Amino acid sequence: MNYQPPYTITPEILNRVAAISEAIGRLTVLTDQARALRLRPSVAPAHPCARDIQDIRVHNRIRTIHGSLAIEGNTLSEAQITAILEGKRVIAPPREVQEVKNALAAYDRFVTLKPEHEKDLLEAHRILMSGLIDEAGSYRHGGVGVMAGQQVIHMAPPADRVPQLMADLFGWLAATDAHPLIASSVFHYEFEFIHPFADGNGRMGRLWQSLILARWNPMFADIPVESLIFENQAEYYQALQESTQKTDSAPFIAFMLRMILDTVTSSTPEVTQEVTPEVRLLSVLAGEMTRQQLKEALGLKDDEHFRKAYLLPALEAGLVEMTIPDKPRSSKQKYRLTEKGRQVVARHGGG
Structure with a gap:
């Protein structure tokens, strides 16, 4: 050169x-x-x-x-x-x-x-x-x-x-x-x-x-x-x-x-408008996390917005599941990736 x-x-x-x-x-x-x-x-x-x-x-x-x-x-x-x-x-x-x-x-x-x-x-x-x-x-x-x-x-x-x-x-x-x-x-x-x-x-x-x-x-x-x-x-x-x-x-x-x-x-x-909220949720979910921990990881403050825009779509899509599904309102409730969610994360580089 x-x-x-x-x-x-x-x-x-x-x-x-x-x-x-x-x-x-x-x-x-x-x-x-x-x-x-x-x-x-x-x-x-x-x-x-x-x-x-x-x-x-x-x-x-x-x-x-x-x-x-x-x-x-x-x-x-x-x-x-x-x-x-x-x-x-x-x-x-x-x-x-x-x-x-x-x-x-x-x-x-x-x-x-x-x-x-x-x-x-x-x-x-x-x-x-x-x-x-x-x-x-x-x-x-x-x-x-x-x-x-x-x-x-x-x-x-x-x-x-x-x-x-x-x-x-x-x-x-x-x-x-x-x-x-x-x-x-x-x-x-x-x-x-x-x-x-x-x-x-x-x-x-x-x-x-x-x-x-x-x-x-x-x-x-x-x-x-x-x-x-x-x-x-x-x-x-x-x-x-x-x-x-x-x-x-x-x-x-x-x-x-x-x-x-x-x-x-x-x-x-x-x-990244094609990145839907439930996908962002997958990117921060590690192990088992409470609703508050997930909100903080996503930088969100409004609980209702988090529930409707992030958590419910992820649950409905089968990407995330409750650790205590029989008691959805339990104070000890946490969330984790399903097998489907883990496959998506593993296939595309993790969160």
């Missing part, structure tokens, strides 16, 4: 990597358990509050596209993007509609794109910028700068250096043993520094970081990090600028990891 991007691993970065890894691991287990129950209707009753997994993914994809395009000045709302996805007519500037259609097409290719393949990056750019610029799918032939509002915060390297710089960056990505959370952030920063395309660099950099992360854990295909970046757009540009000034992408890495951690944390209820 010849090229080594300059970056420092700080304690802040390490702590965020650990926190994200823990959160995404917990989220993966819950989602796997829920998916198993959805595939086996006899295991658990349907709940009107649980949305179809595909609907959730589409919703998050729309949030992702809205956030990424909004950073670049696109004014269309999530509702308008949804309408375009559904083939409905939207009254909006034609260029902005085209940007949305292109982004939807590019993200449809998400599962087939390989983050270490440079040709896939060029193909994704061709789809993303089709009909918007003449050089869609090709590296730029002129000079460009990074703008924050009306201010130029970075002048990119000359166009004749772009092919070699990108080859070096992809060579590093293929060979690095850095954690994917760090490697994806480094790639994102280096990509924005090179600014290899005439236009579309911001949305391509964010797309490629998500792609690298999704190859590490597929959950990232459904987590709309771009939405939170849009809400913190000034900090995004500031982190890019600070990293350039220091010749060290650590500030940008720390910023992106904070965005990822905040998104994973804040999106958890939405991403």
Whole structure:
């Protein structure tokens, strides 16, 4: 490996990597358990509050596209993007509609794109910028700068250096043993520094970081990090600028990891709407536990809500049983997993 991007691993970065890894691991287990129950209707009753997994993914994809395009000045709302996805007519500037259609097409290719393949990056750019610029799918032939509002915060390297710089960056990505959370952030920063395309660099950099992360854990295909970046757009540009000034992408890495951690944390209820309450109950039930112990383990306070939303569905589904079934109101009553419940937990990673 010849090229080594300059970056420092700080304690802040390490702590965020650990926190994200823990959160995404917990989220993966819950989602796997829920998916198993959805595939086996006899295991658990349907709940009107649980949305179809595909609907959730589409919703998050729309949030992702809205956030990424909004950073670049696109004014269309999530509702308008949804309408375009559904083939409905939207009254909006034609260029902005085209940007949305292109982004939807590019993200449809998400599962087939390989983050270490440079040709896939060029193909994704061709789809993303089709009909918007003449050089869609090709590296730029002129000079460009990074703008924050009306201010130029970075002048990119000359166009004749772009092919070699990108080859070096992809060579590093293929060979690095850095954690994917760090490697994806480094790639994102280096990509924005090179600014290899005439236009579309911001949305391509964010797309490629998500792609690298999704190859590490597929959950990232459904987590709309771009939405939170849009809400913190000034900090995004500031982190890019600070990293350039220091010749060290650590500030940008720390910023992106904070965005990822905040998104994973804040999106958890939405991403896991298919995780029904009785599945969450399974994830905390160890041995025999009282009603109070279960409530505390779930972080719940309202007894009636716990009984109706969590305990009764689990009992009715045959996932949990009482230790004293003849005296359901006994003060010594405890609850434990049934054989069916243990099978679900064992098959999908435990609680």
